[in-house]
Amino acid sequence: MVDKFKQTRHNTTYQIHLRVKRKVEKGQSITLHGGIPELGWNKEKPGYRMKWQEGDYWVTDEPITTKQYYFQYKYVLWDDSSNSIVSYERGIDRLIDCEVLDDHSTNSQFGFVFNTKAGEDSHCVILDEVFEAFTTCFSVNFPEPDISDSMVLIGSHKAIPTILMMKDTDPTSWMPVKYGEAKQPFKITCLMENTSSGENGQWKIATTENQVMYEYQLSNKTKNSKLIERAPKRNFTILDPSKYKGELGASGSTLWANTEEVFVVNGFVNKADGNFELEFKFQKIEEFGVTIGSYPQKDNDISQLRSNGCNSVLDI
C-alpha cells in the first residue's frame, strides 16, 4: 500500500508550518528536533528555532520544506544563553503525516506564509498542537437509530471521563469502505496527556499510559433503557512512532477503523469503532441453509444455535 503511494507522489514538496503554545522562562525558547535533515536530528544542536508570538505561541517563521510526507519530531525547551537543551517535551515522539492534512496554499491560518514556486507540486500544511498532549476522537454507530438515543463514553483512562457523545447532525462519510453510504455516528473528542515514555521520547514497552480501555453506553429516554456493550471492553494501544510507515497518508484517511492498535499522527487519533455491539442475536434463513448473527460468547448462545439447527460455523 505504501509503496504504491510513493510511486505516485515522489515529486511533491511539503511545506510545513507548526504552532504550539508553551510558556517558557526568560532566556529560553522552543526548538524543533525531527527525523529529517531540515530538523537536524541531533541532540546537541537546535534543529529549528521557533519564533515567539503573543499568547505564548511558538511558531515556525519559515515553512519546513521537505520531500518526506511523514517523519518523527519533538518540541524541545532550549536555553539560549548556554545554547543547550533544557528538556525534551515529555511523552512519545510526535509524528506528522502531511498527506492527511488540508492544503493551505491558498487559505493560510495564523498569518503563516508559504514559499510556493510556479510549476512546483507543493503541499502546504499547518499543524496547531498542544504541548505534551494529543486529542482522540472516539466514534461509534448505533445500527437501529432512534431520535431519543444518547450515547455515553465511559473511559478507564484518566483523560477520558464519562462523557456524553454528540451525534453528527447530517449523514457523513465515515468508514466508507465498511458502509458504502453516509452514516450519523456518535462522536466525542478528548484531550489526552502525552507525558509517559522512555528516555527523551523513546518508545517504552508496557507503558500503561499507552493503553486505553473504554466502553460505550446507549440510553433511550423514551424507552427508559440503558444498554452497555457486551464485554470485553474496548481498548486501544498507542504504537511505537518509529514503526510508522505513512499508513494514513497512503490510505488518504485519518481514520483508525476497527483496530486496537493506533499511531498518534498529527497530534490526533481518529478512533472509529464501527457498530455498537448489541446483545447476542441471530436469524435463521431456512431456505438457504444459513443463520446469520453476532459473536456468540457463552455456552448458552451456542446451545441456542445448535437447537436451531446450526451444525457448522463460519467466523469472519
Place this chain on the structure above:
Amino acid sequence: MFKKQGFNYIILNPVSDVDENEYIRSAYEAALKLEDLINKQDQHVFLHDYTGISRAPTILMVYFALMCRHPSWENLGELRTQIKRQWSVA
C-alpha cells in the same frame, strides 16, 4: 465450545473491511467457504462477525448474488432490502 456442542466445521476466515481491495478479496473468499459448507458439505452454517451488522450480511449478499444466483442477484439494492427484511440490523 462449538466442538463440545456437536458442531462439525468451525471455520475462521477473517474479513477486513478497512481496505477496499482487501475487503473485496476476503469477502469473495468467505462466500466461497460458505458455499462449500452449505452445498458440498450439506451443513447448516452459522455465519457471524463481531456484531452481525455489516460484514456478515455483506458476505451473505455476495453468496446470494454470485453463488446462489438469487432471484434478485442483478439488483443489489433489492437483494439488500430482502436481507434487511429478515435481519433488520443489517
